Amino acid sequence: MTVEEALQILKERGFKYTGKREEIIRICAAEKRYLSARDIMEKIKEMYPNLSFDTVYRNISTFVQLGILEETELEGEGKFRLACSVDGDHHHHVICTVCGKTLSLPDCPMSILHAVPDEFQVTGHKFEIYGTCKECRTH
Known part of the structure; x- marks a missing residue:
């Protein structure tokens, strides 16, 4: 999935575009690995120093529900990455x-x-x- 495809899913599902949402998606797209919510928070706080962890986590949860992010658990912690495909190709x-x-x-x-x-x-x-x-x- 690309950043543009992810943003299109948000738009189609009626979610408001924000720079913060786009940046979370861009961070996940840039990494070819699973990231914790804290990892994402660390990377986004430079651009948005007043952004709360709760806001980041709520957006991550929304992205998982929409199929934009995939989730797994490593060492008892949720980890996230950009979904591999838009159409939910099983893998x-x-x-x-x-x-x-x-x-x-x-x-x-x-x-x-x-x-x-x-x-x-x-x-x-x-x-x-x-x-x-x-x-x-x-x-």
């Missing part, structure tokens, strides 16, 4: 637990899982692989 990630870098996996493990009982209808799932990327292993 999973390998995530570095040191730097948060992510790579998409080409296949979904649900395609080979036949153990779900017939009387159970799957409505969603989440699959992530955690490890250490090459750059973090060499430091």
Whole structure:
């Protein structure tokens, strides 16, 4: 997803454009990794020194609900990144637990899982692989 696509989603859903919202999206777009709300706050406070953490977190939550940001949990903390695609293309990630870098996996493990009982209808799932990327292993 691009910044422009994310802003278009906001517009289509009736959310007011603000420079702060755009900057949060730009911060997430610039990083190819998951960021905590505090990471985002640290990066945006230079431009908006009076912006509250609650405002940043509320916007992040809205962006997750709209599918603009993807969310995961690392070490008990929510982490966020710009969604990979606009159309919700189904995919999973390998995530570095040191730097948060992510790579998409080409296949979904649900395609080979036949153990779900017939009387159970799957409505969603989440699959992530955690490890250490090459750059973090060499430091």
